[in-house]
Amino acid sequence: MKTFISQLRGDRTIWMVALFLGLISLLAVYSSISSLVVKRGGSLHLLFKHAMMLVTGGVIMYYASQLRHTMYSRLSMLGFWPVVGLLGITLVFGSNINDASRWVEIPGIGISFQTSDLAKVVLIVYLARMLSKHAEELQTFRGVLLRLMIPIGAVCGLILPANFSTAALIFIVCLVLMFLGKVPLKWIGALVGLAIGGFVLLVGANEAFDLGVLPRVETWQARLENFGAADSEGNYQVEHAAIAIANGGMLPYNGPGGGESRNHLPHPYSDMIYAFIIEEYGSILGGIGLLLLYLILMRRSIKVAAKCEKPFGALVAVGLSFNLVLQAMVNMGVAVGLLPTTGQPLPLVSMGGTSIWFTCLAIGIVLSVSRSIEPPTTESGTDAPRKARPSTTSTQGHAGEPALA
Numbered sequence: 013m014k015t016f017i018s019q020l021r022g023d024r025t026i027w028m029v030a031l032f033l034g035l036i037s038l039l040a041v042y043s044s045i046s047s048l049v050v051k052r053g054g055s056l057h058l059l060f061k062h063a064m065m066l067v068t069g070g071v072i073m074y075y076a077s078q079l080r081h082t083m084y085s086r087l088s089m090l091g092f093w094p095v096v097g098l099l100g101i102t103l104v105f106g107s108n109i110n111d112a113s114r115w116v117e118i119p120g121i122g123i124s125f126q127t128s129d130l131a132k133v134v135l136i137v138y139l140a141r142m143l144s145k146h147a148e149e150l151q152t153f154r155g156v157l158l159r160l161m162i163p164i165g166a167v168c169g170l171i172l173p174a175n176f177s178t179a180a181l182i183f184i185v186c187l188v189l190m191f192l193g194k195v196p197l198k199w200i201g202a203l204v205g206l207a208i209g210g211f212v213l214l215v216g217a218n219e220a221f222d223l224g225v226l227p228r229v230e231t232w233q234a235r236l237e238n239f240g241a242a243d244s245e246g247n248y249q250v251e252h253a254a255i256a257i258a259n260g261g262m263l264p265y266n267g268p269g270g271g272e273s274r275n276h277l278p279h280p281y282s283d284m285i286y287a288f289i290i291e292e293y294g295s296i297l298g299g300i301g302l303l304l305l306y307l308i309l310m311r312r313s314i315k316v317a318a319k320c321e322k323p324f325g326a327l328v329a330v331g332l333s334f335n336l337v338l339q340a341m342v343n344m345g346v347a348v349g350l351l352p353t354t355g356q357p358l359p360l361v362s363m364g365g366t367s368i369w370f371t372c373l374a375i376g377i378v379l380s381v382s383r384s385i386e387p388p389t390t391e392s393g394t395d396a397p398r399k400a401r402p403s404t405t406s407t408q409g410h411a412g413e414p415a416l417a
Contacts, residue, residue: 021386022077022379023316029309030073030375033360034066036289036302041363043269044280044288062363069360069372076376081325081384084377085144088137092163095127095134099170102127106174114174125366128171132182133374135167136335139186140327143193147323156199160190161206168207173226177354181342183207185335189327239352252277253287253347260291260298268292281363283355286347302361303344309375310337316382325381332374336360 020027042059098116107115107124115124142150142159149155164186172179190200218226238247256273260266271291274280280288289298313333317326336359343358345351357364359371 020074021383023312023382025312026309026375026379026382029305029312030070030360030372032305034070037066037361037363038063039268040285040289040292040361041281043271043292044274044285045363046274065365065368069368072369073372073376073379076373077379077383079380081328081377081380082322084137084328084380085141085324088134088141091134092138095131096163096166096170098127099131099167103170103173123366125369128175128178128182129367129370131167131171132178132185132335133332133370133377135163135182136185136189136331137328137377138163139189139193140324140331143189143195143327144323147194150193150195150199153199153202156195156203160186160195161203164203165207165210172211174228175355176228176232177342177356181335181338181356185331185338188334189331192330193323193327235352235354249278249284249353250346250349253284254349256280256284256287256291257295257299257348260294262295264292264294264297266292282357283343283353283362284347285358285362286344289361290347306337306340306359309333312382313378316378316385319385320381322384325384329378329381332378336371336374 038059041062045058102114102116105116106127107117114126114128116127117124139160142163146155146159150159164183168179168183168186171182187200187204190203191197215226215229217223218229252273256271256277259272266272269292271280271288273288273291277284277288279285286299286302289302292298293301310333313329317329320326320329339356340359342351342354343356343362346353346356357367360368360375
């Protein structure tokens with residue numbers, strides 16, 4: 013085990029956080045998929061499929077961490093607009109489930125993925141490049157409009173019809189990046205104003221002229237109306253999550269495999285997995301413990317950013333980690349009843365498909381940045397000795413006196 017850990021380059025704490033989240037995911041998913049077993053088959057098949065996604069995600073994370081982080085700057089320039097085109101294709105031709113076209117199938121292998129998962133990683137890296145390469149140009153409205161507002165608007169606008177929560181979270185992350193990139197607050201405020209005004213006009217036009225460009229408006233409205241309402245049919249999921257949390261108590265009373273909410277809680281393996289983990293492991297170990305893992309990831313990423321000499325690497329590390337932690341906070345907030353239902357999964361814990369891969373890609377890029385601040389290593393893998401600085405002390409003592417022998 014020590015030999016394996018010694019081969020991992022980059023921030024070891026981030027590696028360990030990712031490993032613990034993966035292990036928690038395996039235990040929680042295996043314990044919570046009884047409802048899926050009835051519908052789709054044996055639990056071992058589903059567990060094996062989820063385990064393979066985690067393992068392949070770990071491979072993606074490893075190889076992403078091996079690539080120099082400056083390469084992602086160039087890749088984002090090449091891949092940004094093709095990804096925007098892919099979002100458009102998904103919106104028009106993607107698989108439609110519950111009035112949401114979010115998935116597109118990879119030809120030849122029969123695997124579908126949410127293009128928004130890829131788009132948010134590419135957009136964050138692309139913005140980090142713009143903020144680091146064109147800092148002076150971004151002091152003007154024209155520069156902010158061309159370099160930042162149009163790319164952000166294109167990605168969020170194409171995600172919005174099918175997934176409001178994802179578009180909103182990406183927008184918030186972009187605002188944080190712009191603030192850290194020293195974009196003037198007046199231009200950040202202008203972007204917020206344009207976004208809110210454009211959204212209100214789009215919703216109004218959609219309702220007035222029945223355009224059909226926002227098919228999930230009624231779903232969004234129902235979630236807001238049901239939020240906090242007592243005895244509402246729309247709160248069935250949240251109410252059973254509250255029951256699961258109450259049954260869990262403070263300490264791990266039920267233990268692994270002892271959670272009963274999997275028999276009546278909708279999606280205990282994905283959207284509401286945080287509530288299910290609390291039921292089995294208690295509020296202290298399961299609830300606060302899982303929260304601390306994400307906070308440790310954020311703290312270590314900030315530390316990496318603070319030590320990184322290049323603005324691009326610092327912005328990428330903070331942007332990608334903040335995106336993951338913000339998504340985790342939203343998922344937890346929904347599970348404990350602090351936020352309306354959003355459908356956001358818990359990163360690297362919820363049972364999912366290719367979303368695990370893109371989460372691992374994001375963490376791998378952060379690890380790549382952390383490798384850039386490490387001291388160089390020798391062929392044997394140990395830290396290379398630093399070259400001794402030439403002595404600035406003269407062979408003479410102070411005031412021209414001869415040095416002591």
